Amino acid sequence: MFHKILIANRGEIAMRVIRTCREMGIATVAVYSDADKKAAHRFCADESVHIGSSEPARSYLNIERIIAAAQETGAMAIHPGYGFLSENADFAAACEAAGVIFIGPPSKVIRALGDKTVARRMMVDSGVPVTPGMHRAETDPVRLAEAAEQLGYPVLIKAAGGGGGKGMRIVASSDQLPEACRSAAREAAAAFGNADIYIEKYIARPRHVEIQVLADAHGNVIHLLERECSIQRRHQKIIEESPSTALTPILRDKMGQAAVAAARAAGYVNAGTVEFLLDENGGFYFLEVNTRLQVEHPVTEMITGIDIVRHQIEIAAGRKLNLSQSDIAGRGHAIECRIYAEDPENDFFPSPGKILFLQEPTGPGIRNDGGVYSGATVPLEYDPILSKLIVYAENRELAVKRMRDALSRYVILGIKTPILFLMDVMDSETFKQGDTHTDFIPRHFANWKPTPVNPHGACLAFAVHELTGKKRSEAFSTAKGQFPTPWETLGNWR
Amino acid sequence: MFHKILIANRGEIAMRVIRTCREMGIATVAVYSDADKKAAHRFCADESVHIGSSEPARSYLNIERIIAAAQETGAMAIHPGYGFLSENADFAAACEAAGVIFIGPPSKVIRALGDKTVARRMMVDSGVPVTPGMHRAETDPVRLAEAAEQLGYPVLIKAAGGGGGKGMRIVASSDQLPEACRSAAREAAAAFGNADIYIEKYIARPRHVEIQVLADAHGNVIHLLERECSIQRRHQKIIEESPSTALTPILRDKMGQAAVAAARAAGYVNAGTVEFLLDENGGFYFLEVNTRLQVEHPVTEMITGIDIVRHQIEIAAGRKLNLSQSDIAGRGHAIECRIYAEDPENDFFPSPGKILFLQEPTGPGIRNDGGVYSGATVPLEYDPILSKLIVYAENRELAVKRMRDALSRYVILGIKTPILFLMDVMDSETFKQGDTHTDFIPRHFANWKPTPVNPHGACLAFAVHELTGKKRSEAFSTAKGQFPTPWETLGNWR
């Protein structure tokens, strides 16, 4: 087993990986940029290496610097987390060349699956259904327009180089196509270092259902059931759960087998996720393979009882999977809510800044994978995820109630978060009924506004805080300016 | 279902019960004494009622006051937690008389099982094996001495009125008996309002294994597997786990059936625990029935996925159990460590005081049922439990490592806790091998001292804290007294 692992990431996912490493007795190396000198992930590693300035390209995306950091510290392997270099085949190849183990699939598998058009061809060849659309990336606006016309609007522009909603645009009509293509290509270039885009038929009201797979280097491949990830905003998942309310045991089995077949076809090794669109008739279409740990992996961990990161590390170290498909059984129901620094009243626009106060919920069936602390600053430069709140309960109804209550006990002051929005989703009949499609938010929560809190209660809290806080009372006296006497006696004078 | 429940307890267990009530949409009423005005459990309930001064007899043990509080607030039921009035048959009877539902077994069942000698006779009659000893309580010192002689030393004095190690004494020889009996009776009187004691044969090096049962009012009784609770200090459990390393599937089944038989014999309703001593040959002996929620119930919740408190409330509301024995299966391994305000270097003597700083571990497989906060004061008057740290993992080996790591990330400053001791237990070969008997601590950890931390690291942290803390730097200048210049320039002058 590795003696030391470098985690080429930040925030909650770096901390998640470090925790499993600590339990395995593996020393950890964190990396950090200028903006992350005081980031939580740096503090929980055994060592931390500064890798550059705040712009991702000069730090978390700097392949040479990260490999050098591993070599300087004697780390034998690198865990890439999600985002950043996690699906970058050049990075995996550079690790291989430098003799550092990349904890993920071989670079050639990442490269093949990472080009979404290559992946689509591979699936077509192995009999997995895919959505109608282009099988090659394209830059010529004329050809892109032709392809779109042929598929019929609305169409979906997608980045060939990566997922996560980056570089993705729904286009309703031909006049919007040129600017949408330019903007998608720019975003794709910034996110993945690859401006290639392609066009698919846009499937209306699908569900987004994915299958977690584990494959070792000895030819064993199993799946760890599904995750339902339909609820998205800015093309990015915000609520995930397992099991999916849309799957029958037969469909679950079919999709699981398709995912295992897809992984085998790709020569897949390590943890990966096969994403499908599921239409309203139970038809499913291959979307892409995420060749990394997913943000939402805890949902699977909660219902299967398996530590996916531990298996990733063991597989990377060459060990055989000690699980077979018959060992895998889901129990109960798990839901994850992503807690971002974002403003749900303003199209979920990022809202970075300083966290003035933080209190995370705890208790039975609650897991919080956090990456921040009271007083931490959420930097402008990176994906503003703060934490993931995951709950487990005996069944979906109880899990929804548990999530609702846990959210209400999650206190984050100083920056905007979607917590109140998520509480309203948990309270909604549509969510309770499991009616979750990718249009869930625009359809049911367009122009959402928070229900106002009890305003009198808030006023009373304001008054008590003034009365009991020393600093505030000083500020108050100064503001008023007319009573130079001690605050303590002020109350009786008015 | 109940609209409102009063929780007749404090600390972590009150908070635990409130959480499930919130998820069930049931309003909650907390009660608190003078010492608990700023206790965490008070703040998380919908309402809180002051029930008296700090002495337990005048607040948490004041039956009339607590029932009046339920009636004043319109609470339809009372959850007693553990300790205090939870096993007090008079309290349950008073609830019944007042028309308030007591969330626990009927008063007559508590009374029968609460008198440990009656319970022993009941088990003998129903064929459950019991330890040799007295079948009636006794106060006459002469008769007690006779019984002890007959059983042969060492013997065990036990309180007839309750468990938890209160009023329990191991007596090695006849000359120690009189003072031990007096002291045990006094302690029993203080703890249970009942000075009755009796004597059993002392079984050397047993394991303490208990079976969780659930019984509804409609005659359905199931068990939720075992908990291994052998590791104790001052006759009180400190580490619990499930499954037990000592049980084969056959023995587990036998003990489970015995527990269900015991519950049926007693006419048991609600959640309860049948405690057994297990000798080294796989023989097991009935010890007592705990007619309440146990401190260590989370261990069972983690491996079965079941919320025991929810089932307690549903059973009390008259519902049928929606689980049958075949629904119950353990998965993985769970361990609980009790985090007390106590000094492991000084025989685990209570160490109340103010918590200057608190940071609880979080992450995959970690549950912390806490009852305190940074700045809270642990009062002198009550059982000084701060929280329970529970971990879940795929198997025992991984659970031990997870607990070790979670303990190392548990920061409590200002009062003494057994955290370092528990870390050393997790690191020990004996614990790793599952060699856990009730003599575990005296046998393997007598005169335990903490391994000194890296003293140079601590000195450096001291220096940095002085340099960066404003208050400290002021204090420092005053103490030194010879440099009236600003601290900021001091460093360069020496």
Add this chain to the structure above:
Amino acid sequence: MEYNLRISDADIRMEIDPHRENNSLTAVIGEQEYRVSYEAVSENRIYMVVDDGKEKIGMDAYVAQTADGKVIHINGGVCMVSDNDDSSRQQRKKNGAAGLPDRVTPPMPSLVISVLVKTGDTVEKGQGVVVVSAMKMETTLMAPYAGKVRSVNVAEGDKAAPGDILVDIERAETYKN
């Protein structure tokens, strides 16, 4: 003592009479009178029992002070409560009100990706004028009203902060005059 507070878009007048010696106060908000007893749990947390004459409700409130007022988390809801009598805050608000609503400015520090208009262009209300990128998300800033572009103050690759006027637009009404 009297407070003139603002929550969301509502102004609320509150009269309070504190009794510090026993951690309580009485308050009048509108027609409603409250008796409140409280505990200062920590710097950012207070617990109140609020009696409105009908029932007594426990309120577990978390509070953080910001330049604009206090952010308050109470029983699961969050809001900003500001003091209308705080003169420094009023000044900031005024400055803000004068400059922000009718200008093209990013909501957070951003990088300018592309400028879609040039000086002299006529724009429709809602027309995209500048694309900015922040935290790897692109957003198109739109014209707040129809009009004519008076000046473009940024170029591709520039950094822009909230309050910076990226494109200055002359209102159509004014233009037509």
Add this chain to the structure above:
Amino acid sequence: MEYNLRISDADIRMEIDPHRENNSLTAVIGEQEYRVSYEAVSENRIYMVVDDGKEKIGMDAYVAQTADGKVIHINGGVCMVSDNDDSSRQQRKKNGAAGLPDRVTPPMPSLVISVLVKTGDTVEKGQGVVVVSAMKMETTLMAPYAGKVRSVNVAEGDKAAPGDILVDIERAETYKN
């Protein structure tokens, strides 16, 4: 600057040279020299990278100030570090040293359950003299040495605080003289 610190039973002399401008310091403890860079994360938490010339180790430390010194939690271990040059602390320590070791006093505020000796009794070292109860746990306080009971200062039901001398015992050696 110089510190004379105490951890457990060891005295440690440390010389430090702070460079506040870049959050670092150099320190000499015994023969060992360290280069430390640090971040003050919050009031109770500091993160240090400690370079001892061979390797650089990250240390995540939690610190709370108490009257006796700083309680420090560092990478899972906890200890008290006190400043031997802090005169107020030394005074407290001296007072303590004079009174505590040879008296019968409870380790925490307690209730006296029973007194097992009376004035004039001869006691053995380790013999139980008073039973106290605190937090529902009974403990027997023992004679710290053999001797004769000079006075019993409490009765059953009294409350007793640490430092109160419950039973005053005259040492056997003194007695024999």
